[in-house]
Every structure is written in C-alpha cells, then in structure tokens.
Amino acid sequence: GAGVSQSPRYKVAKRGQDVALRCDPISGHVSLFWYQQALGQGPEFLTYFQNEAQLDKSGLPSDRFFAERPEGSVSTLKIQRTQQEDSAVYLCASTLIDRTDYGYTFGSGTRLTVV
Amino acid sequence: GDSVTQMEGPVTLSEEAFLTINCTYTATGYPSLFWYVQYPGEGLQLLLKATKADDKGSNKGFEATYRKETTSFHLEKGSVQVSDSAVYFCALSGRGSNYKLTFGKGTLLTVNP
Numbered sequence: 001g002a003g004v005s006q007s008p009r010y011k012v013a014k015r016g017q018d019v020a021l022r023c024d025p026i027s028g029h030v031s032l033f034w035y036q037q038a039l040g041q042g043p044e045f046l047t048y049f050q051n052e053a054q055l056d057k058s059g060l061p062s063d064r065f066f067a068e069r070p071e072g073s074v075s076t077l078k079i080q081r082t083q084q085e086d087s088a089v090y091l092c093a094s095t096l097i098d099r100t101d102y103g104y105t106f107g108s109g110t111r112l113t114v115v
Numbered sequence: 116g117d118s119v120t121q122m123e124g125p126v127t128l129s130e131e132a133f134l135t136i137n138c139t140y141t142a143t144g145y146p147s148l149f150w151y152v153q154y155p156g157e158g159l160q161l162l163l164k165a166t167k168a169d170d171k172g173s174n175k176g177f178e179a180t181y182r183k184e185t186t187s188f189h190l191e192k193g194s195v196q197v198s199d200s201a202v203y204f205c206a207l208s209g210r211g212s213n214y215k216l217t218f219g220k221g222t223l224l225t226v227n228p
Contacts, residue, residue, distance in 0.1 A: 004158065031214065042119070042204055042218030043159070056215070091159070104216070106158035 002026075004107035006092050012113045013082045021077045021110045025094030032075050033104065034067055035091040043091055049075060082114045117142040121205045121219035128195055128226050136190040136222050138179075138205035146207040148172075148181050148188040149216070153202045162190075162203070195226045 005024040013019050025032050031050050035043035036059075045059040051072035060067070064083075069075040079086055089111050093104040122137040140146065150162040150172070163172030168183035177192045188205060205219040 033214075035216075040220065042206070042220050043216070044218070045215050048214055056212070093159075103161035103164070104159075106160070108156065108158045 004092055004094050004105050006107035006110050008110060009108065010111050012115060015083060015114055016081050018078065018080045019082055019112065021090050021112070023075045023092030023107060025073065025075070025092070026105055029094035029096050031095045032069060033093045034077050035093065037089040037091055037109070084114050087112055087114045117146065117207060117209050117217045119205050119207055119217055119219035122222050125223040125225060128224070130197055130226055130228050131194045134192040134195045134224070136203055138188045138190065138219060140186050140188065140207050142207055142209050144210040145183070146209045147213070149206040150177070150179055150190050151204040151206055153204065155201070159204065197226045197228055200224055200226045
C-alpha cells in the first residue's frame with residue numbers, strides 16, 4: 001500500500017483482556033518499529049524488526065507485551081492481561097533502510113483504552 | 116540515557132507570526148536530530164533533520180540548526196499559516212543505536228486566521 005496501515009484504529013479493552021494490534025508496513029520495507037505514545041507524551045520505542053528477526057525488544061515494558069513478524073511483512077503487537085497503564089496510542093513505523101536519518105514512515109496508530 | 120526536552124505548549128499564534136519552538140537534548144557523542152510533525156488524524160511525518168554540528172535542516176519554510184555548544188535544535192518559521200497547525204516533536208537518534216528515535220513530549224501549535 002501507499003502508507004503504513006494499522007488496525008484497529010481504536011480499541012477498548014476490559015482490564016485483564018488480551019489484545020492484538022496489527023501493522024501493515026509499506027511493501028518492501030525491511031525494518032519495522034513499534035512505539036508507545038502515552039497521553040501528553042512523545043512516542044517511546046518498544047521494539048524493532050529487520051525482516052522477521054526481532055533485533056531489539058528492549059523497550060517492551062513487561063513480559064505481557066509480545067511482538068511478532070513471522071513472514072517479514074505484517075507485524076502484530078500482542079498485549080496480554082491488559083492493565084490501565086497500557087492505555088496509549090501504539091504507533092508502527094517502517095523504513096527501507098534502518099537508519100533514522102533516512103526518515104521513517106509512521107502509521108496513524110491504534111488508540112488502546114483499557115477500562 | 117538520551118533525552119529530549121522541548122518547549123511546553125500549547126502555542127497559539129496568528130497567521131504570518133514568527134514561530135520558535137525550543138528543543139534541547141542530552142546524549143552521548145553526536146546524535147542526529149529531527150523534527151517530526153503530526154497533523155490531526157495523521158501519522159508522524161519527518162519535517163527536517165540535521166546529522167552533524169552546524170548543519171541546518173529546512174523544509175516547507177521551517178528551519179532548525181544543530182548547535183552542539185548549546186545542545187539545541189530550535190525550530191523556526193518566519194511566517195506561519197493556518198495549515199501549520201499540528202503537534203511538533205523534536206527527536207534524536209544516538210550513534211550507538213541509529214535506528215532508534217528518542218522523542219520530546221511534543222508541542223501543539225494552533226495558528227488562527
């Protein structure tokens with residue numbers, strides 16, 4: 001597609017529920033990133049894939065967070081047993097070359113609200 | 116660790132006013148510096164960048180100069196338009212992990228006609 005597509009756009013989850021957030025990167029983009037943006041804050045790095053390999057998951061806040069990209073294209077961010085502090089916008093970005101000075105293409109995000 | 120501090124918003128200006136949004140950073144070595152913009156309902160977009168000291172990034176009338184001595188990367192525009200209304204994020208990537216962005220909190224700019 002023309003841009004990075006994320007779905008759903010909005011998700012409301014009850015506390016304790018599992019959720020799955022999807023990211024469709026730009027076709028051919030090797031690198032894929034997930035960021036978390038809490039209300040009133042800037043995005044914070046969660047994890048990074050190069051093709052299907054997860055090269056950095058240092059930003060995942062707990063072992064309830066899990067990301068995968070099994071075929072090197074679509075990625076899913078899964079959050080188990082959601083908590084209120086997980087409420088945020090989850091941003092996906094992709095790029096052809098994994099260097100920030102080439103600029104990343106971000107999706108519009110999934111807004112997760114845990115009630 | 117690396118961090119970015121940017122001017123608290125919101126900022127409200129009249130059309131054709133001069134804009135400055137301050138940004139300072141803390142990082143080891145010499146990071147690359149960026150301004151990203153987020154228009155309502157859209158994803159973050161790279162506005163401009165500078166990868167070494169004294170570089171000036173520019174795009175769409177916006178400018179920012181990488182100042183190593185003051186660890187700053189202030190965003191400026193001489194004459195803002197209503198269409199510039201958006202949230203602006205200053206960001207850096209450190210030399211040790213040049214794929215990872217560290218963002219400031221963002222500054223909401225509203226330009227009134």
